Amino acid sequence: MSNLKAALLGYGTVGRALHRLILEHAPQIEFSGAFVRNANRPSNGLPLTVRAADLLDDTTLSIVFEAMGGLHPAFELVSTALKRGLKVVTANKELIAKKGAELSALGGSLYFDAAVGGAIPIVSTMRGALASVPITEASGVLNGTTNYILTQMPEMDFDAALRDAQQKGYAETDPSADVDGLDAVYKISILASLAQGQWVDPADVLCHGIREVNLELMAEAQRRNCAVKLLARYRADELSVLPTLVPQDSPLASLHGVLNGAFLSGPTFGDLFLSGPGAGGEATATAMLGDALNNGSAYRLPTAQAQIDRQEWTARWLIAGRLRPGESLPLETLAIAGAVIEEAMEGSIVASMSALSFLGKFEELRGLPCWEQPPAFARFLS
Ligand SMILES: NC(=O)c1ccc[n+]([C@@H]2O[C@H](COP(=O)([O-])OP(=O)(O)OC[C@H]3O[C@@H](n4cnc5c(N)ncnc54)[C@H](OP(=O)(O)O)[C@@H]3O)[C@@H](O)[C@H]2O)c1
Structure with a gap:
């Protein structure tokens, strides 16, 4: 028996998988339709519309699933739903990363477990079991x-x-x-x-x-x-x-x-x-369905914007390329920037230095004429 009326924004890889999953496993959720750009195509019985208002103006709506991607018009549509006090479930990492602060100030309830790691419950673990x-x-x-x-x-x-x-x-x-x-x-x-x-x-x-x-x-x-x-x-x-x-x-x-x-x-x-599995229609839809059926009593969202200090942490870096015959490693370039060289042999260097200085210097190092194969880098995990 249906008791949650839902609108779907987007009917692509994730939207289609979510529709299928809900038909099969969550009869309590009933979709009124899906908002798309092109409404002339098969949709397994779900009405498609190119007018979002056809769906969002419905006063009996409980949930909006956003599976469109991108910032606009997703931001405007999700804002409208939240201002009306609706529950919004989204898989859109760009929307949450860039507009999370604005959206969480609007009211309603905002869920985005699917935006990070597909079916892996990373966000819901942080907001639920580890919330306190x-x-x-x-x-x-x-x-x-x-x-x-x-x-x-x-x-x-x-x-x-x-x-x-x-x-x-x-x-x-x-x-x-x-x-x-x-x-x-x-x-x-x-x-x-x-x-x-x-x-x-x-x-x-x-x-x-x-x-x-x-x-x-x-x-x-x-x-x-x-x-x-x-x-x-x-x-x-x-x-x-x-x-x-x-x-x-x-x-x-x-x-x-x-x-x-x-x-x-x-x-x-x-x-x-x-x-x-960190992506895929079905895995992502699984996380969205979990969010939809979560009553969210423990879920809190940040309310303020963070001021991040410059990142001055130091790490050990491995640099590896292939030198041209007769050339030697450009250790001076790194030493001048304050690196402590720990190893240097053939085409590889291990050096310690601050992250910001290293990334600034790496492009210069890569552009030097001594390389037959320009170097790549990886930092050591510490
Ligand atoms: N695919 C994955 O494995 C995966 C995993 C995790 C998270 N996500 C996230 O899930 C979201 C959707 O991804 P997806 O792979 O399902 O994308 P997709 O296959 O490209 O589908 C996007 C859907 O949104 C509709 N849409 C896009 N822009 C629109 C607009 N301006 N107006 C109306 N409809 C619009 C498209 O309509 P038309 O069909 O008419 O073009 C399409 O139905 C994204 O935020 C993505 O980052 C995806």
């Missing part, structure tokens, strides 16, 4: 596309691994949001906001993607018994998305292919590790 205790660290592999590419890479170079990911449907034709780290930036901004109880601006995340990762770096990582992962990390003094060397005995290293996983840490509960 400090969370000092959130770190993980939050982007399946880059993890697939890095998992393939010891056997093939970046370009071949990217093509493979595109052929399998794991990467978009334009892969920049994934490989340059933006998708992971949105996700770690959301986790950081929940952990510190203040909305974090995604522009404050120190980010470098995996586009430059080369086989030399992969070989150096293997030699050190490490895997290379694009790690998103929040700690008191750090907010970053960076290529990272993860020891093979860490659960993070065992995340293969498109799997995602994250550690949540705090003084009262130690380390929790959550992992599973």
Whole structure:
């Protein structure tokens, strides 16, 4: 018997999967229709409309599911629903990362477990079971596309691994949001906001993607018994998305292919590790349905915007490329910037220095004429 009337914004990969899931498993939810751009196509009996007001003006509505993506018109439509006191369930990480502060001030109730880690209940664990205790660290592999590419890479170079990911449907034709780290930036901004109880601006995340990762770096990582992962990390003094060397005995290293996983840490509960499918229509819809049926009594959202201090943390960095015959490593360039060089041999360097100085210097280092294969970097996990 239906007792929750719902509107669906978007009927693509996630919207279609959600419709199917609710028909099969949640008869108490009844969809009035879905808002799309093109309404002339099959929709398994669900009315499609190009006018959002057809759905949102219904005074008997209880829930709005947003599965459109992008900032506009998702922001305006979700705002309208929240101002009316409705429950909104969204999978849209960009919307929550950029507009979470504004949306959470509007009233209604806002749920977004599906925006980070697909079916993995990272957000709902932070907002539910861990809502009353400090969370000092959130770190993980939050982007399946880059993890697939890095998992393939010891056997093939970046370009071949990217093509493979595109052929399998794991990467978009334009892969920049994934490989340059933006998708992971949105996700770690959301986790950081929940952990510190203040909305974090995604522009404050120190980010470098995996586009430059080369086989030399992969070989150096293997030699050190490490895997290379694009790690998103929040700690008191750090907010970053960076290529990272993860020891093979860490659960993070065992995340293969498109799997995602994250550690949540705090003084009262130690380390929790959550992992599973981080994307896909059905997995994402599963998280949205869970949110829809959650009564949310323990769920609180931050109310203020965070002021992030500049990130002056220091790390150890591995740099690996291939020198031209007769050339030597440009150690001076790093030393001048304050690096402490720990190792230097053939095409690889291990150096300690502050994150901001390192990222500033790396581009210059990469552009030097001594390289036959320009270097890539990964920081050591500490
Ligand atoms: N796919 C995943 O595995 C996954 C995983 C986690 C989170 N998410 C998030 O879920 C959301 C949806 O992703 P998706 O993969 O389902 O996207 P999608 O397949 O591209 O579907 C988007 C849907 O929204 C509709 N839409 C987009 N812009 C619109 C506009 N301006 N006006 C009206 N309708 C509009 C589209 O309508 P038309 O069909 O008429 O074009 C389409 O039905 C995104 O926020 C994404 O980040 C996706």
